[in-house]
Amino acid sequence: MNSPTPPPDTDQIAWRAQRDALRELHREVLDEPVPKALLAAAGHLEDRRARQTRWVRWGGIAASVLIAFVAGWVGNQQWSASQQTGAALARVPAAREFVHAASVAHAVYAPEKRHPVEVVAAEQQHLVQWLSRRLDRPLKVPDLSAEGYALVGGRLLPGSEGARAQFMFERADGERVTLYLGSLDAAAAPAKAGETAFRYSADGPVPSFYWIDRGFGYALAGKLPRDALLRLAGAVHRQL
Helix, strand or coil: CCCCCCCCCHHHHHHHHHHHHHHHHCHHHHHCCCCHHHHHHHHHHHHHHHHHHHHHHHHHHHHHHHHHHHHHHHHHHHHHHHHHHHHHHHHHHHHHHHHHHHHHHHHHHCCCCCCCCCEEHHHHHHHHHHHHHHHCCCCCCCCCHHHCEEEEEEEEEEECCEEEEEEEEEECCCCEEEEEEEECCHHHCCCCCCCCCCEEECCCCCCEEEEEECCEEEEEEECCCHHHHHHHHHHHHHHC
């Protein structure tokens, strides 16, 4: 048995009739082509949106590049600073070792009565030639007679950066000073241009003044007052 057909929806019929009436009323407008001005405005709006999208995209890329550049620059500066700091810290022990070795060498050999040196002052020419060859640098023995000291002789010593030399001088009362020489990084004790950085050290058995000139270290050690030791160091430096 067939079910009865539902009655038509009067509201839907009324809405459809109203829609058809409106279409019929404005049919001429609906059939007209879209005005060129309106099409141009729509195209302009679309282009503007596209440009904004591109600028946002390129702006993001530029910002990323800038951030990467800044991060890299900061990282490089930090790395450079750490490298410089590390290098500076590495040079300090080198100078400390040098001056400490000079002090110890003085304490070991200065008290010797029979064998304070390997080559005596009477063979000074041979001594200078021998040590110059071993240290690979022309050496010169300073004349400290004006300060009351005579050359006793010298010897070859080992060092952390190669061979080192020691010249010994003696005063009439038996007081001795020693000049310790060897290769050493010039940056371990920097000085201003045209100046020599005399540095005092009490690190070791006896005090000393040391300085560095063109990658070569010098340390004058002895049991003397600081001002007297400094005067001797100045006399040595003026002759080297």
